[in-house]
Amino acid sequence: MQLIECPWCGPRDEIEFRYGGQAGIAYPKDPAALSDEEWAGYVFMRDNPRGWFHERWFHVHGCRTWFSVRRHTVTHEIGRDPGSPRREEFG
Amino acid sequence: MRRDSGGRIDRSRVLRFTFDGRELTGHPGDTLASALLACGVRIVGGSVDLGRPRGVFTAGAEEPNALVRVGDEPMVPATTVELRDGLEAWSLRGRGRLGPALPPGGARPVPGAPSGAAGRPGTDRSPGAAGRPGAGAPPGEPRHDKAYLHCDVLVVGGGPAGLAAALAAGEVGARVVLLDDQPEPGGDLLSSRVLLDGGPAPDWVSSVAARLAALPEVRVLSRTTAIGYHDHNYVVAVERRGGCRLWHFRAGRVVLATGAHERSVAFPGNDRPGVMLASAARTYANRYGVLPGRRAVVFTCTDSGHEAARDLAAAGVEIVEIVDPRRDGSLVVGTLADREGALAGAVIGGAAGERAAACDLLAVSGGWNPAVQLFSQSQGRLRFDETLQAFVPHLSAQAERSAGACRGVYGTAAAVADGFAAGSQAAELAGVREREVFRVPECDEPAQSPPAALWTVPARRPSPDRPAGAAGTAPAAPDPSDSTAEAAHGPGAGGDAEAFVDLQRDVTVADLGRAAGAGLRSVEHVKRYTTAGTGAEQGKTSGATAVGVVAALLGVEPGQVGTTTFRPPYTPVAFGVLAGRDRGALSDPIRVTAMHDLHVARGAVFEDVGQWKRPRYFPLDGESMAEAVERERRAARTGVAAIDASTLGKIEVVGRDAGEFLDRMYPNTLSTLPVGSCRYSVMCGADGMVLDDGVITRLAEDRYLVTTTTGNAAAVLDRLEEWRQTEWPDLDVSFTSVTDHWAVVAVVGPRARPVAEALVTDVDFADFPFMTCRESRFGRVFRISFSGELAYEINVPRWFGAALWEAALERGAVPYGTETMHVLRAEKGFAIVGQETDGTVTPQDLGMSWIVSARKPDFVGRRSHSRPDTARPGRKRLVGLVPDDPREVLTEGAQLVASPGGRRMLGHVTSAYPGVALAMIRDVRAGDRLFAFDARRGCEVPVTVTDPVFHDPQNARRDGDPPDVRLEPVRGYGARSALAGFGGRFAAAGSCGAMIREVPLVPMREARGEAPVEERGRKGLRLGPDWWLVVGGRLVAGGPPGVDVSGQRAVVRLSGPRAGDVLMTGCRIDLHPAVFTVGAHTRTLLARVPVVLHRIEPDAYLILVCSSLAGYLAEWLLDALEGL
Known part of the structure; x- marks a missing residue:
């Protein structure tokens, strides 16, 4: 049971949260302008590192805030993420 | 046998117990193991594979031999069972077998079976097993529960190091929890004769325990075993207290003071009853006042073995010889056995050759293994210490420190000092900074010298004058009466x-x-x-020895071999303990509508839809489901029927940009929807696939109501929130769940209008077109249809739902359930998300190309609709199927092929009812003949492909019959609170230090924005950064902006000095009064359901829970009170 720091509620048990996958994957500005490969990259492809991972969580049973954290996928260490929960522009 | 005096047992009281049916006695303070030894029971069971006799080997949870069945507990170490009057214990033989609990060594008598026929195969029966009465009837199951607690410092282990750590942290004001698995703290000090400050060690323990007891922020839990150490200092422990309590601790810092386990040496015959760890022998003598033997050989590689020898001698055991390889290289190389296989002597080898020494106790100390199980579970790394010949903690992975023997710091004074340092440091790191003066007691223990590095003894060559297989027989037996009856177990046994x-x-x-x-x-x-190491004791006595032996075999150091992974639980835990109270009616939260009690009274048959209980059909006397459904269907098609549609998800979408937001999320255009109109839509994922569907109604310029399927309500709400917060935070839009606020009755059928008119008297039904909505003083009415018939979905606040339902039925509406609903919609060709769709279906596949706006530049999922795979021809599409036999019900999931025996699967049946079915199939047209393979019957059923709309394709029936009657109009609806039925039970349960009552019918409103919301002096509860809930007050029509959610939540008041003890069993947040202060409120989980928890007084809380879950939570609370 990981302890996740919600930016609004403070540290809470993992069970109160929903996992939101990789952070920093923004919805493309003009999806119609993307090639099929580029669009498939946005829809389907995500990183899966062994180590630090920038990921989103949703405090579904608390304040209902989406936020992102840096979490180590091996040690489960969680670092504060200075970035905003808002997704960044998809590259 | 029992000593005349000494030990921590109460000789003034006698406890009677039985072992394998033998009546025996012991005293308070005994374990089952100590009482058995006191009664001279040396053989406690047979080993699992070889059936060798075994006896008590240890004095703790690491016991590998003396496993017994006690009552319903199928396998527990006798060393951990506290003796009680009337206890019945049975030895275990063989490997057991899966199935109902059987008395070990025998079997539950099978009525009518020949005697002995029910004996367990492959097991030998002890003499005591014969003639045993029919034991094994399960007594009333014990009540287990869970509890959640936060602390600054968690200390695991109440020995010298743990006590000092708890004291160090506790006396500076830290919130401390001390766990100890024994009935009283003290650990090894309870077994020790050392003097601390000149007095007996237990006196020092008592003084420390008294100091701990005086600290309000320190909680000492005895009989509590930490079993798991998980991420982020989450420690799980089992407290034995009648039933068991599964504790979940979240600690700022953890101090592990778990001590060390003594290990044996692998010499031939080291398993005989009578061979015992030296520390265990000492514990039985000192703590339990039991002599584990009369004549002892002590085989020790450690100084502690000598200490044990001294203590045994002082207790009256004759010490025949102390064998210490560090002194002269002598070793115990074998054992002698009596007729029953128990120890009769030791064979000692040395420079002068082998000789036998008669003894009935062989106390062995091969060294000490620090109990690093929890440390290792916490992902800490170990190293092998050459001096200690043991694995010790090396690198911590969490906010943790080991102290005392579990990190290889041996000796009482050193352990106390180390524990105190660990406790002080933990408190300081947890943010508590004061210093208390603490003095490490003076101890008369001598300094310790390192152990011998000995894992096994060299294999002996059998001497020619001894028969093979008689290993362990003395070359010259000193006492024939004791040793002639060497029992050879297994052919060729001997040596290694x-x-x-x-x-x-x-x-x-x-x-x-x-x-x-x-x-x-x-x-x-x-x-x-x-x-090796896979038994119930998980290698506590054997793991390090196995590593040492393997290292020697491979010619490397033990540190290079390393240990196996230590996994939770530290000791075995019964499934019932893990389940706690989450059983039976409380095994999963249950959601019910406002009309639930009425459905139950009407004899509805329910089905689970997510956590909801929905009536599936309403059988009249003797009706089958098919008959009931046909009757309900006929009512909806030809008369008037009603369904409780309250479970559909309902989300109010509010804000200046609500229309723009919905345009981006849904395929059709909703910003152009006129106020008061409804539009059907589906929601797609970014992959273009259908996720959910529902009707969207524009309530006002800046306000929509979105409905979802019953099962997807939460997922859709989460998804809307996700895209708003993470993609379009600039849009002014917010979402409020009103699923539980509204109770919904759909009045359906050609004769629906007179009923609806009578139920909602202030709406002009003559001017009420299809797909529009009308506001009423009672609530809202939507003219939408999921059946093809005229239908009105009447929404009233939940308080009035039961009255609305009864009023509808009183006016002739026939109640119907989900089964009829499914038939009606299938006949109309309406797909159900999750039934027709499976995450690979686009709106176009469902024949809904019309729903995808061509004018909008984009919506979530649009780009995926032009991906090569989604745009290709030959995708499966929704069609109807008609079996040749109109009574036929196809099998849902059946594969469709073009010809009998065909191998190419064209698609599958998604929904099937008598005579009609829906299917997802590729490459077919209406009129095609196909075959549905029915795997259950092993046959192929001929079918014809049709349009999916079977019923009224021209929508001619949508407006129903002209109204020809006027039914008695409803004047008003009586309110009923969510927990109205619980009043009596709440009142009856209030005598145990906690009281529950409902605060009924509290008006509530949700508002958005960062500015504090206050209404008539009532401050809103801030649930999130821009989310407010105003509780109480009086709501006025046209009042301040926000969403009326009065029916959404029920309010429960929990109060009394033990209210916190109730919450602790189901709430994971830190409820300490300095953290969750009076006035504090938060959303969290209680009993696995989301609640708003609001502390209104030091001992009083308001719990706001979704109305549909209120009954479940009330049952949970009542059950918790019962357990106080």
């Missing part, structure tokens, strides 16, 4: 084949040798090959 490493798994040095010989190098592989 009788030198046991893992007593519980019967793994010997020879077995490990075979593993190494087979080429296994990894200790994990050796473990799996030999099963």
Whole structure:
């Protein structure tokens, strides 16, 4: 049971949260302008590192805030993420 | 036998118990093991594979031999069972078998079976097993529960180090929890004769325990075993208290003071009853006042073995000889046995050759293994200490520190000092900074010298004058009466084949040798090959020895071999303990509508839809489901029927940009929807696939109501929130769940209008077109249809739902359930998300190309609709199927093929009812003949492909019959609170320090924005950064902006001095009064359901829970009160 720091509620048990996958994957500005490969990259492809991972969580049973954290996928260490929960522009 | 005096037992009271049916006695303070030893019971069971007799080997949870059945507990170490009057224990033989609990060594009598026929195969029966009465009837199951607690410092282990750590942290004001698995703290000090400050060690323990008891922020939990150490200092422990309590601790810092386990040496015959760890022998003598033997040989590689010898001698045991390889290289190389296989003597080898010494106790100390199980579970790294010959903690992975023997710091004074340092440091790191003066007591213990590095003794060559297989027989038996009856267990046994490493798994040095010989190098592989360390004690007595033996076989150091992975639980835990109170009616939260009690009274048959209980059909006397559904269907098609549609998800979408937001999320255009109109839509994922569907109604310029399917309500709400917060935070839009606020009755059928008119008297039904909505003083009415018939979905606040339902039925509406609903919609060709769709279906596949706006530049999922795979021809599409036999019900999931025996699967049946079915199929047209393969019947059913709309394709029936009657109009609806039925039970339960009552019918409103919301002096509860809930007050029509959610939540008041004890059993947040202060409120989980928890007084809380879950939570609370 990981302890996740919600930016609004403070540290809470993992069970109160929903996992939101990789952070920093923004919805493309003009999806119609993307090639099929580029669009498939946005829809389907995500990183899966062994180590630090920038990921989103949703405090579904608390304040209902989406936020992102840096979490180590091996040690489960969680670092504060200075970035905003808002997704960044998809590259 | 029992000593005349000494030990921490109460000789003034006698406890009677039975073992394998034998009546025996003991005293308070005894364990079952100590009482058995006191009664002279040396053989406690047979080993699992070889059936060798075994006796008590340890004095703690690491016991590998003396496993017994006690009552319903099928396998517990006798060393951990506190003796009680009337206890019945049974030995275990053989490997047991899965199934209902059987009395070990025998079987529950099978009525009518020949005697003995029910005996367990492959097991030998002890003499005591014969003629046993029919034991094994399960008594009333004990009540287990869970509890959640936060602390600054969690100390695991109440020995000298743990006590000092708890005191150090507690006396500076830290919130401390001390766990100890014994009935009283003290650990090894309870077994020790050392003097601390000149007095007996237990006196020092008592003084520390008294100081701890005086600290309000310190909680000492005895009989509590920490079983798991998980991420982020989450420690799980089992407290034995009648039933068991599964504690979940979240600690700022953890101090592990788990001590060390003594280990044996792998010499031949080291498993005989009478061979015992030296520290255990000392514990039985000192703590329990029991002599584990009369004549003892002590075989020790450590100084602690000598200490044990001194204590045994002082207790009256004759010490025949102390064998210490560090002194002269002498070793115990074998044992002698009596007729029953119990120890009769030790064979001592040395420079002068072998000789036998008669004894009935062989106390062995091979060294000490720090109890690093929890440390290792916490992902800490170990190292092998050459001096200590043991694995010790090396690198911590969490906010943790080991102290005392569990990190290899041996000796009482050193452990106390180390524990105190660990406790002080933990408190300081947890943010508590004061210093208390603490003095480490003076101790008369001598300094310790390092142990011998001895894992096994060299294999002896059988001497020619001894028969093979009689290993362990003395070359010259000193006392024939004791040793002639050597029991040879297994052919060819002897030497390494009788030198046991893992007593519980019967793994010997020879077995490990075979593993190494087979080429296994990894200790994990050796473990799996030999099963060493896989027993219930998980290698506590054997793991390090196995590593030492493997290292010697491979010619490397033990540190290079390493340990196997330590996994939770530290000791076995019953499934019932893990389940706690989450059983039966409380095994999963249950959601019910406002009309639930009425459905129950009407005899509805329910089905689970997510957590909801929905009526599936309403059988009249003697009706089958098919008959009931046909009757309900006919009512909806030809008369008037009603369904409780309250469970559909309902989300109010509010804000200046609500229309723009919905345009981006849904395929059709909703910003142009006129106020008061409804539009059907589906929601797609970014992959273009249908996720959910529902009707969207524009309530006002800046306000929409979105409905979802019953099962997806939460997922859709989460998804809307996700895209708003993470993609379009600039849009002014917010979402409020009103699923539980509204109770919904759909009045359906050609004769629906008179009923609806009577139920909602202030709406003009003459001017009420299809797909529009009308506001009423009672609530809202939507003219939408999921059946093809005229239908009105009447929404009233939940308080009035039951009254609305009764009023509808009183006016002739026939109640129907989900089964009829499914038939009606299938006949109309309406797809159900999750039934027709499976995450690979686009709106176009469902024949809904019309729903995808061509004018909008984009919506979530649009780009995916032009991906090559989604745009290709030949995708499966929704069609109708008609079986040749109109009574036929196809099988849902049946594959469709073009010809009998065809192999190419064209698609599958998604929904099937008598005579009609829906299917997803590729490459077919209406009129095609296909075959549905029915795997259950093993036959192919001929079908014809049709348009999916079977019923009224021209929508001619949508407006129903002209109204020809006027039914008695409803004047008003009486309110009923969510927990109205619980009043009596709440009142009756209030005598145990906690009281529950409902605060009924509280008006509530949700508002958005960052500015504090206040209404008539009532401050809103801030649930999130821009989310407010105003509780109470009086709501006025046209009042301040926000969403009326009065019916959404029920309010429960929990109060009394033990209110916190109730919450602790189901709420994971830190409820300490300094953290969750009076006035504090938060959303969190209680009993696995989301609640708003609001502390209104030091001992009083308001719990706001979704109305549909209120009944479940009330049952949970009542059950918790029962357990106080």
